[in-house]
Amino acid sequence: MNQIVERIKKQYPDPTIELNYSNPFELLVALILSARCTDARTNKITEELFKIYPTAKELKDANFDELNGIISSCSMHNTKAKNLIELAKEICEKYDCEVPKSLEELTSLPGVGRKTANIVLSMGFGIPAVGVDTHVLRVANRLGISNSKKAETVENDIMEKVNQEDWIVFYTGLILLGRHICKAKKPDCKSCFLNDICPKIGVNG
Numbered sequence: 001m002n003q004i005v006e007r008i009k010k011q012y013p014d015p016t017i018e019l020n021y022s023n024p025f026e027l028l029v030a031l032i033l034s035a036r037c038t039d040a041r042t043n044k045i046t047e048e049l050f051k052i053y054p055t056a057k058e059l060k061d062a063n064f065d066e067l068n069g070i071i072s073s074c075s076m077h078n079t080k081a082k083n084l085i086e087l088a089k090e091i092c093e094k095y096d097c098e099v100p101k102s103l104e105e106l107t108s109l110p111g112v113g114r115k116t117a118n119i120v121l122s123m124g125f126g127i128p129a130v131g132v133d134t135h136v137l138r139v140a141n142r143l144g145i146s147n148s149k150k151a152e153t154v155e156n157d158i159m160e161k162v163n164q165e166d167w168i169v170f171y172t173g174l175i176l177l178g179r180h181i182c183k184a185k186k187p188d189c190k191s192c193f194l195n196d197i198c199p200k201i202g203v204n205g
Helices: 004-009 024-034 040-052 064-070 079-097 103-107 114-125 134-142 151-161 164-180
Strands: none
Touching: 004 164, 024 040, 024 079, 024 114, 040 064, 064 079, 103 114, 114 151, 114 164, 134 151, 134 164, 151 164
């Protein structure tokens, strides 16, 4: 396990995700929009969106039809538009228009699940947390870090096996590994920097 962690840290030394943002609010909005939408598409949407609604203060007063039009190229845009306005209202009413810094507070907001909350905590505030998306879940299973298909169980398994100071770089590394090398249908094992130590659980061929 230590070897896996060290190789991940060497390959992906700077914890990052492929969404564009400059503060926790922008990250939160981008994550909500990115559900079932590519990061590239989300980044195009947020480039326009943040010019009009740069903070929760502006977004809470957004016109639904106008907001829905801006985000219409991503899936589930009607629900996302509704959630974003309600989310902004709650952030301003309960937290003085600042994104809260706890898992409980974040997951109480409309449209915010555990994965999104953990990514905001870690990437937005630098608070140790593990965000488990489909890539993290898949790669953690293939590496034998977890045998669960439940995101929260995988999250706990990673937190138990990886030192807290490495949580952020580790899970973001798994995301990038899953996106670009350890893909769902055709993992590129020959090009993978973990090839010689990966048990390849569930990988065909």
